[in-house]
Amino acid sequence: MSEEIKVTIVVGGRWSAFDLAKGLHKRGALYRLITNYPRFLVRRWGIPDEKIVCLTASQWVYQIVHRVSRGRLDVRFQNIVHQLFAEEAARCLEGSQVVHAWAGFAEPSIKICRSRNVPIVVDRMSSHMRTQCRLMDEETKRLGLRRAITHPSVVDMELREYETATKVVVPSRFVEKSFVQNGFGREKLIYNPLGVDLSRFSPAPGGAIKDAAFRIIYTGSLTYRKGIHYLLDAFRLAAISGARLTLVGGTSSESDRLIGEPPDGLERVGHVPQNELVRYYHRASVFVIASIEEGMAMVQAQALACGLPLICTENTGGEDLLQIIAPSV
Secondary structure: OOOOOOEEEEEOOOOOHHHHHHHHHHOOOEEEEEEOOOHHHHHHHOOOHHHEEEOOHHHHHHHHHHHHHOOOOHHHHHHHHHHHHHHHHHOOOOOOOEEEEEOOOOHHHHHHHHHHOOOEEEEOOOOOHHHHHHHHHHHHHHHOOOOOOOOHHHHHHHHHHHHHOOEEEEOOHHHHHHHHHOOOOHHHEEEOOOOOOOOOOOOOOOOOOOOOOOEEEEEOOOOOOOOHHHHHHHHHHHOOOOOEEEEEOOOOOOHHHHHOOOOOOEEEEEOOOHHHHHHHHHOOOEEEEOOOOOOOOHHHHHHHHOOOOEEEOHHHOHHHHHHHHOOOO
16 A cells, blocks of 8 residues: 555544554554544554544543433434534544545545545444344344434434445445345445454464363353344253353343343353453354344454354354355355
């Protein structure tokens, strides 16, 4: 990539944006990383301070509202938080030659880029917004969790972003299919699957030292979107003698309800930092994920890199990884 290209990343949250910024910086192409994360966290990716623009006001607003309301007002304030960051970010694009913005935070930047004839791609990490809303709505009704997932204004904004951006980046064939099924032109999509850091995730040296137990591992949040209830049902139905199921990840308000009566062999670890996940992979026999909807669960690539077999639903992006490993299947 030419060092003359100046790429600016706009992201509310982290996603895979910091890894992208790290890669662009190594190639001399990163101009700015505009984020609502504090600077001291972004530094962990080796990105120099002069290329980081931290707009943390929206994140502080969200954290305050979340704590005061105990999560009850999250959806209501979602649009305000998105707009606050997106408008601030759009004022920091001067000098950019290409803008890579995350969906839901891109519309003001798209308007600026179009006025300056600057290419801008929108990165959609999940399925098309209409598909995501349908799948989540179906599941919440099935579980009796009747609540909105995404603020209607954020939904409308994302749909406009898809149409007005130069290109839309998608991480998996599942996401690509969801866009095509919603009438979106395939020619405007860029298929860009996520990778994995092989310096951090690899098989245990000399092979993993394991006990005789059959150990199933899942890493990720314990939510209905991740299909935790289906994973637990499958574990109970399989009734594998001596099997162990390890759940590594943070909880939500519905976690206990989804898990129900803990089956024998269940281990709940809680949140584990990324750099510590590898030791859990090394002691496992197989990685399983039963998500209802997501674009590409990075934990699948991590588990595969550590030598684990993968069992997943079609809606995780794991299909792409399995085709790479066993293209004839």
